[in-house]
Amino acid sequence: MNETKPAPANFIEEIIEEDLRTGRGDRRIHTRFPPEPNGYLHIGHAKAICLNFGLAAKYGGLCNLRFDDTNPSKEDPEYVEAIKEDIRWLGFDWDDRLYFASDYFERLYEFAVQLIKMGKAYVCDLSPEEIKEYRGTLTEPGRESPYRNRSVEENLDLFARMRAGEFPDGSRVLLAKIDMASPNLNLRDPVIYRILRVPHHRTGRKWCIYPMYDFAHPLSDALEGITHSLCTLEFEDHRPLYDWFLEALGIENPPRQIEFARLNLSYTVMSKRKLLQLVKEGHVRGWDDPRMPTISGLRRRGYTPEAIRDFCERIGVAKANSIVDIALLEHCLREDLNRRAPRVMAVLRPLRVVIENYPPDLVEEMEALNNPEDPSMGTRKVPFSRVIYIERDDFREDPPPKFYRLAPGREVRLRYAYFIKCTDVIKDENGKIIELRCTYDPETRGGRAPDGRQVKATIHWVSAAHAIPAEIRLYDRLFTKENPAEEEDITACLNPKSLEVLTDCWLEPSLAGAPVGAHYQFERLGYFCVDPDSTPERLVFNRTVELRDSWAKIEKKGAE
RNA sequence: UGGGGGAUCGUCUAGUGGUAGGACGGCGGGUUCUGGCCCCGCUAGCGAGGGUUCGAGUCCUUCUCCCCCAGCCA
Numbered sequence: 001m002n003e004t005k006p007a008p009a010n011f012i013e014e015i016i017e018e019d020l021r022t023g024r025g026d027r028r029i030h031t032r033f034p035p036e037p038n039g040y041l042h043i044g045h046a047k048a049i050c051l052n053f054g055l056a057a058k059y060g061g062l063c064n065l066r067f068d069d070t071n072p073s074k075e076d077p078e079y080v081e082a083i084k085e086d087i088r089w090l091g092f093d094w095d096d097r098l099y100f101a102s103d104y105f106e107r108l109y110e111f112a113v114q115l116i117k118m119g120k121a122y123v124c125d126l127s128p129e130e131i132k133e134y135r136g137t138l139t140e141p142g143r144e145s146p147y148r149n150r151s152v153e154e155n156l157d158l159f160a161r162m163r164a165g166e167f168p169d170g171s172r173v174l175l176a177k178i179d180m181a182s183p184n185l186n187l188r189d190p191v192i193y194r195i196l197r198v199p200h201h202r203t204g205r206k207w208c209i210y211p212m213y214d215f216a217h218p219l220s221d222a223l224e225g226i227t228h229s230l231c232t233l234e235f236e237d238h239r240p241l242y243d244w245f246l247e248a249l250g251i252e253n254p255p256r257q258i259e260f261a262r263l264n265l266s267y268t269v270m271s272k273r274k275l276l277q278l279v280k281e282g283h284v285r286g287w288d289d290p291r292m293p294t295i296s297g298l299r300r301r302g303y304t305p306e307a308i309r310d311f312c313e314r315i316g317v318a319k320a321n322s323i324v325d326i327a328l329l330e331h332c333l334r335e336d337l338n339r340r341a342p343r344v345m346a347v348l349r350p351l352r353v354v355i356e357n358y359p360p361d362l363v364e365e366m367e368a369l370n371n372p373e374d375p376s377m378g379t380r381k382v383p384f385s386r387v388i389y390i391e392r393d394d395f396r397e398d399p400p401p402k403f404y405r406l407a408p409g410r411e412v413r414l415r416y417a418y419f420i421k422c423t424d425v426i427k428d429e430n431g432k433i434i435e436l437r438c439t440y441d442p443e444t445r446g447g448r449a450p451d452g453r454q455v456k457a458t459i460h461w462v463s464a465a466h467a468i469p470a471e472i473r474l475y476d477r478l479f480t481k482e483n484p485a486e487e488e489d490i491t492a493c494l495n496p497k498s499l500e501v502l503t504d505c506w507l508e509p510s511l512a513g514a515p516v517g518a519h520y521q522f523e524r525l526g527y528f529c530v531d532p533d534s535t536p537e538r539l540v541f542n543r544t545v546e547l548r549d550s551w552a553k554i555e556k557k558g559a560e
Numbered sequence: 561u562g563g564g565g566g567a568u569c570g571u572c573u574a575g576u577g578g579u580a581g582g583a584c585g586g587c588g589g590g591u592u593c594u595g596g597c598c599c600c601g602c603u604a605g606c607g608a609g610g611g612u613u614c615g616a617g618u619c620c621u622u623c624u625c626c627c628c629c630a631g632c633c634a
Contacts (some may be wrong), residue, residue, distance in 0.1 A: 010573090052561055073631060128632055137630055139562045161626055183563040185630050194632035210595095212634050245604050257563085261627095314583065318566095319626055325571045334623045338597060373597065395589085404595070413593060445595045449623050456622045458593045524594045551595045 002042050010317040012258055016059060016228060019256070025227035029061030032226050034068045034089070034101075034217070037079035037201075039272040040287040040294045041086045043308065044263040044327075050312035051260070052230055053092040064224055065094035068101045070216045072200040080201075082287075087297040088352055091189075091305045101216050102202045104223055109163065110194060111219055113251055120248050121192065121227060122148055123158040124175050134180070137380045141181035143187045148177065164209045168178050169195050176215070178244065180291045187288045190214055213274040218242040221255040229255045232262040233319065263315065264323040267477040268293045268485050270501045283494055284478070290531075291498050292364070292479045302519055302529030302544030307336040311407070323483055330545050337519060337527045337544070340386060342370045342377060345415065345460040346507045346541075348472055350389035352464065353436045355420060358386040358398065363463070364445075370418040382508050384417050387464040389506050391524075394459040395426055402455035402554055406436070413458040419444040457497060460523045467506035468538040473531065474500040507539065514539060521547075 008014040019025050031052040035045065056063035065087065069075050087094070101108075102338035115121035123146045126134060136142030137497065150158075155453040162172055172195035182188055192215035197208045221229045229242075236259045246254040262528045264270055269278075270293060278284045279294070284506040287294050290301035315324050345368075365381035390406070399407040411421040443450050447458070481493040511520070519529045533540045 007574090014576095034634095038634080068634065075634075131632075132630075135630060137562085140564090142588070142630090170632065188630085196632080210632095212632075217634085229625080230634095234628055235634090239564090261566090307576065314572080318567050318573070318584095320573095325584065328572070331584060342593080369593095372592095372594080389569050402595095415593065455593090457595075458596075477596090490585070521594085521596085526596095547594075547596050549595070554595080 009236070011319070011377050012055070012228075012230065012260060012317055013058075015256075015258060016055065019227070020059070026255060028227050029056055030063070030225055030227045031056050031061065031230060032064040032066050032099075032221065032224060032247075034220075035083050036068045036071070036074070037076060038074040039079060040296055041083055042270055042275065042292075042294045043265060043271045043298065043311075044293075044309050045086075046090060046295060047263040047312050047315070047317075048230065048232075049087055049092060050309055051317060054313075055228070055230075055475050061179065061540060062097065063092075063224070064095065064097040064099055065103065066099040066220060066224065068213065068217065069100055069202065070211050070213060071196075072198045072210065073196065074536075075201055078251045079200045082296065086299075089258075089299060090308060093522055099213075099220075099224060100202055101220050102200060104216070104220055105203060105207055107223065108216055108219055109209075111245075112159065112211070113156065114249060114415070115176065115192075116159060117152055119152060119177065120176055121176050122147070122150050123162065123172055124189075125172050128170055133190070135185065137494050138185070144180050145189065146173070148189070151399075159193075160208050162492075163191070163207070165197075167195055169197050169208075170526075174209075176244070178241075184237055184240055186214065186238050186246070190241060198473060205297070205363060207268065214238055214244060218245045218247070218255065218257075219251075220446075222246060222249075222251045226255040227253075229257045231257060231259055233321070235259055235260050249423050259319070260317050261321055264321070264485075265329065266323050266326045266482045267291060267479050268450050268486070269479070270327070271485065272330065274485070274490055277490070281491065282553075283491060290473070291416070291475050300531065301542055302337075302527060303333055304519070307333040310336065326477070333545050334527070337521065338380070340372060341519045341521040341527055342433075342519045343368070343372070343523050344508050344511055345462055346380070346391045346470070346505060346511070346525065346528070347383065347391055347460070347462050347467075348474075348502050348525065349392040350504060350506055351392045351395055351433065351436060353390050353420070353461070355388070355439055355440050356388050356394075356423070357436050357439045358555075359492070360386055362386070363466075364448075366416045368431060379530045380510050382416060382510070383463045383466040384414075385463045385465050386416070388461045389464055389467065390414075390436075390459055390461050394415040394434075394457075396424070397433065400555075400558065402449060403551075405459055406457070408488070411455050413440075413444070413447050413455045414461050417445070417456050417461070418442070418447070419449060421515060456495060460525075462506045462508050465504070466509045468509055468512055468539070470505045470507050470511075470541055471541065472502045472528065472541045474502065474543045476500075476516075503540075509541065519544070 030234045033052045053063045116194045120363040124145045134143050173191045178187045180188050193209050242257050288296035288300045365383045368378040368382050418440040420438040420440045426435040476498050478498045480495045484490045514530050516532050527544040528541040531540040531542050
């Protein structure tokens, strides 16, 4: 067979293929996903995960999971477990290659000693404020620290004593000796070790000095044999420093850092800090609130790993900052769920309907398709009786043009059942419609009229005597602004209607015992999944995403 | 005013000197026992100016706008 190789999908694949051709990086592909365990993963991380693991898979390489845990004051083992679970759920596997930067502390310390011996690092006694001052500004060069030219011996001694805990936090740091006049601030003698008496979640109290990201990252990559180290755009300025450490320490086949644009999604925020704020201030119920763009939130909402992976593939990888329309994510979701979610009938806002000419004691079992997209999913029986509930939205006493559903004197089809015609509208003392009286045509059982007459609409229903009650949570975008991150205060543009809880909902009886996490399409309404808050007595559903709704569009247009 | 990046339909993204393409969205139509799915069609773009060239989104040049950097965070 003569298969043409697919063109590289993005600039990173181009670089990789070039490296594979020229032999740079040992003709291997080895990537890593390096989260800091200081928060939950979000859909932006999913992009990085798909990229790193996907590249390894595509080019026959490997991808490690490495926790970048060099700052114990922000990290927590709770996050480590949550992150592992999320990556696995997304469908990726790091086999036995689970690493922690903290595993390398001893070796990183040795690297630092090596740097000192080469005269490329020194201990500085300046205070944090002084260091900042000496660093200069964007437009003015920095000044050299008075401690910059200490002897190797003194530096070695001081660094050992930093490790031994002889000095208080913040009193001294180890700096790389590079260039205080560099226009790139990262090269103005950056801090590589600081004194921090904070117990580490993995190394306990063994260390009171911890390496900085800029030092730990390239060397951790080197230690793991990483060939391509992908990160986001804001680290572009750090690349010279990344390369400097590898070069100074004589690393062979050094890994190559490549930067790409992080993902932003419309109507949400993506920074860990802002997400943490939403959680802490109680604007959402937690990291896994179904309105959150976190992996755990999306999972609880009912998103599938397949949909998220497909989305990550479709958005592409580039270097331009962008905000992807959340409609694309929803499209990927619907496409996946349409294929696999069983159809059921559920009424969210019930309107009681009495079918006056239907025998009071009769119950019929109507046969319904579980998924018209996939006949192999079979059929089920849905009980039908004299009193049913329909959706309040499916009836209008005074129907506007193009409203095809039920109205006084009008006939519609009940999905998988009969044609019914509305004969009477019953209201309470306030004029609120509380019940409809209808008649059915026994000849239309199964949904077709022998005389060939047609109806304009098919609506869903549940049998009042058989339906099971449920709570259903409807979600909308969390923010009213397309890019909340650019607002002074993101909480000012929170969408007050991002959550609506419906407590008087009725489900067809086949849903009894539905397991947590199960996905369904509630016909004509959307995709829903069973929330963990469900109890054996009462199911709770989340609306994952609505079906596209052309009637809603028509109605909205009419209102304008 | 220093350095590092970036600019292609409304959005995301291809295009590597030879007819600017795809996806999402929007609009219109077909089909339909879900106003869903599916199918068809339409819509709409190279930040600006100059130059090189038979030919420029692509090369050169000037400019404009946007993002990132002055943590002992990552």
